[in-house]
Amino acid sequence: MTDEESDPPGSSPTHPVDEILRTTRSVRRRIDLDRPVEPRVISECIEIASQAPTGIPAEAWRFLVLNQVDPKRALAGLYRRALATLAETLGRPVKPSQQHLADHLEEMPALILVCAQGRPAPDSVPLQVSFYGSVLPAAWSLMLALRARGIGATWTTLHLLHEREAAEALGIPEDVTQTVLLPIGYCRDAVLRPAERRPAAEITYWNRWEGKGEDS
Ligand SMILES: Cc1cc2nc3c(=O)[nH]c(=O)nc-3n(C[C@H](O)[C@H](O)[C@H](O)COP(=O)(O)O)c2cc1C
Known part of the structure; x- marks a missing residue:
């Protein structure tokens, strides 16, 4: 960028990364179920995700990628059970897009289960924050890196209602904690816009807490 093209001092330039940050939304329906996501691309995105901040123990994140039918089906069954429980608890059906994702979960090109080596301390908020804070930024970086390559995902946690059964089905050791499950696939004409916030x-x-803002 030349000096003439640069933004004036004090203005907020639009950085290319801003677009990705503003428009990384859940993509459930507009996923191309017939187009596989190349393992090489998934690995590249995981490589990028592993640049996220890491606490103690360092680099505890682990990524379990499911792209074969049997493991995807096993997890999808648990996910649907959890969704049914949620609908029962809410006393109403879940959003159609959420139901759609559940109905097609095993057809998604890949499911990425982000895990952490270890278990969170039961009684210490600082240690829990450190534990989850050391893995969830990587999960979000992964979602952003995928989005930058035209691959949509949804941040899901419902299957955790059946974490133990999922661990047994997928051979996950007892000292590994499951966190977010990202069903992923290339987007089919998805127009992703900033959310209302x-x-x-x-x-x-x-x-000071409850100050009214910058100008108060
Ligand atoms: C902690 C957390 C857990 C979520 N779990 C699920 C889930 O299990 N299934 C699902 O379909 N969406 C899940 N979502 C996504 C939300 O339902 C919702 O779509 C999303 O947060 C809003 O993003 P959007 O503006 O891109 O739609 C979860 C989101 C968060 C932050």
């Missing part, structure tokens, strides 16, 4: 001024306090 509260403005930063409403959710940000400066210097």
Whole structure:
């Protein structure tokens, strides 16, 4: 970029990464179920995800990629059971897009289960924050890296209602914690837009909790 093209001081330039950050949404229905996601591309995205911050123990993240029918089917069955439980608890059907994902889960080109070596400390908030905080940023980086390559995903956790059964089905050791499950596939004409969110001024306090904002 030349000096003439650069943004004036004090303005907020639109960085290419902003577009990805603003438009990485759940993609459930507009996934091409017939197009496999190349293992090489998944590995590349995991390589990028592993640049996320890591705490103690370092690099505890593990990625279990399911791209064969049997393991995907095993997890899909557990996921559907969990969704049915959720609908029962809510006393109403879940959103059609959520139901659609559940109905087609084993047809998704791949399911990526993000795990962490170890178990969270039961009684220590700082250790729990450190534990999950050391793996979930990598899961989000993974979703962003996939999105940058035209691959949609959904951040899901429902199957964790049956974490033990999933572990048995997939051979996951007892000292490994499952976190997010990302069903992924190339997007079919998905137009991804920024979500409606509260403005930063409403959710940000400066210097003291419940301050009214920058200008107060
Ligand atoms: C912690 C967490 C757990 C979620 N679990 C599920 C899930 O199990 N199944 C699902 O379809 N969506 C799940 N979602 C996605 C939400 O239902 C919702 O689609 C999403 O947060 C909103 O993103 P969007 O604006 O891209 O739709 C989860 C999201 C979060 C943050």
